[in-house]
Amino acid sequence: MNKEIDLLIKGGIILCMDNEMQNLENYQIAIDNGRIIDICPTESKDYIARKILDASDCIIMPGLINAHTHLPMTYFRGLADDLPLEIWLNNYIWPLEAKILNRKFIYNASLHGAAEMLKNGITQIHDMYFDMPAIADACTKVGLRAIIGEAFLDSNTSSPEKLPELGNKMLQMRQRYKDNPLVDFNLAPHSIYGCSRKTLEKCAQIAEETGILLHMHLSETKSEVEQCVQDYGLKPVFYLKDIGILDLPAVYAHGVWMDEEEIELLSEVPASIAICTESNLKLASGILPLATYKKYGVNLCFATDGVASNNNLDILSEMDVTAKLHKVMNKDPAFLPAVDIVKMATCDAAKALGISRKRGSLEVGKDADICILNLSELESQPLYNPYSHIVYAMTSRNVRDVIVNGKIMLENGRLTQVDESALIASAKEQKEYILKQLSK
Template identity: 55%
Template structure:
């Protein structure tokens, strides 16, 4: 067999079920998959391309479990505000004025490129104009799970009936030959959707085996309102509507009580995507990670949109999360580095129901791989690879990125897009967005 690519040398941080680290090893890739992993020098082979990865870590591409890619152009537009003011005074009015397929495409191209430079190979996104997001991510080479945020009042009436399901089925059909693109169903939140919309989503998700992606218990007020209106806590309300019967990714999950966690844990289909930096900046609160872990709930991380974070750096997200929760629990043994690294790799793959394909480096899995250069002062010496990855490394050490067996970044150069053109576009849009803000 002639391989497409062989990564030669380096330490492979597999994140397999034994958490094996294979030093001085090679990964052979063909047809988008990992075909073989073997010690360097142990066998002879032919490959169309060989990449020297000695003195590197080979890690699974990182998985971002909650993002809003097209918000990239809103970075730094309105900061230092409470969530409700930020959303209702700035973000939603601007989105109502500006969101068109072309802007979504251009902003996604920017955000997706930025993600790849940060070691991210997959993102779970929620926004509007799904085709534009799909096309921009395909162009860059980023794997994406796309959903359209369903908001009653703002969405056309068609969303409230079964056409939501039909639309996703059509999109799945349209992109069926594109292995990077998949679709999920995203009622925005319990406060932006009616009970009927939420119920319809649960049914469609169940009938068509589609993932649910939604915001949950991000601020205290959301919980108080739910109790007032529905006489139920948010998770109880979701259960009543059937949303715990399907695989679900719940972003934020801050104000959740223990009884609610037990409901989430019952079927084992629910995962929480914690967005620490966004929550810190908006002072929304702290996700109760320790309690979630005690209840056996699958945890992963999301950057959220850059309008609230303001970066798409999952490595920092992981580092801040690990350190913050040690401090909050007054326990330095809490969330050790290896556990934190699972949040952005194998746990995230499990949340997506894709743990057989993504999230670890094993023969037969999809080749989504990040190469981390250790030739940096801050990455040396290495005693414990997880410690380096969680506490020391920054994204500039991500040297190469391979997604679906294709090189999308080499020596920090993006292969499928022109970075300067993306920067120029952002400057153009800034003028347009400023004008729209003034009007």
């Protein structure tokens, strides 16, 4: 029986990242209608594919997931570096955003960011910014999956009186994009320091009523934690518990300044931490207590944060730096082995986003979100252990193809949905505009 299908990926080493952690060689992945419909030996003749992707001499793995991003900040890359977080935010980013953000700017910057994500092997992001439709449309155009949230900040558009509207807005967004398989939404109170208690209480209520995933910055800097204790008499995690947020599914970005008592409490709730190592190092925010998180079994995943504080969107680099940094922090080269790191970027990240049933591993029935890494380069041979290669040897240079929802969005290093040179030209143009606004 020869079934006609959309795509067949043949050959290579398939890292399934399933419960059995199977690695398959001489297998092929059959994809139809956006899903993986079969993983079978290459000699099987069951399928006639409209497109065959030869992935021999490649690693085929689930697409990488970037669990905390601010996609439209792409145009702020390198604008104001080597500054503390508070000065960077208060003197540069927030005033600039107040002046220049509009739909066109956000859409164009998001196109650029989404394209860059794909080139880094990322198939899904978890975002927080403003103007959700502009980001959703840009991701759809480029072919990147995104869970998008509108950042609630009391100083901004989201005064407590407007909060009921925001709950409705989330539901309207879901309705508007219900037929778009690439887009979903989260609920994103910016942070404890950016939101009043009333705002956070309202968010907890909306999240509980709608089941929407919460997405928030938490304990990124020492001073914000001190501020929380001073203002509310509670450490941040206990404060969130008091408000009623903590018991709801959430992804918390950073989690740097967290003590053992807070981490123990986090391990009892459906919370995950999106580790933003390079952003935290660059802003000198600190190094999170990863060993304590591991000790209590808190779910961990990786994120680049916004490109303005990183300054790239490279999860492979986050994996490499995080692994090495925490080995040295723990004075133990066996700490955080490569296979655990790859799990954090794939199946554990899917768990964090509440999408494990659909993504995070290569299994029959799951969405075909796939990253293919090239092994035919000097730096990727010889190969003894694919996990070690992914974490310590390979870079985004090795990302050859990226498939999202069964469609090839990056083929042989080339974006298939957008013109890369046009994105670069647009970024150069926008730089002039941004500099003009900054000098006003």
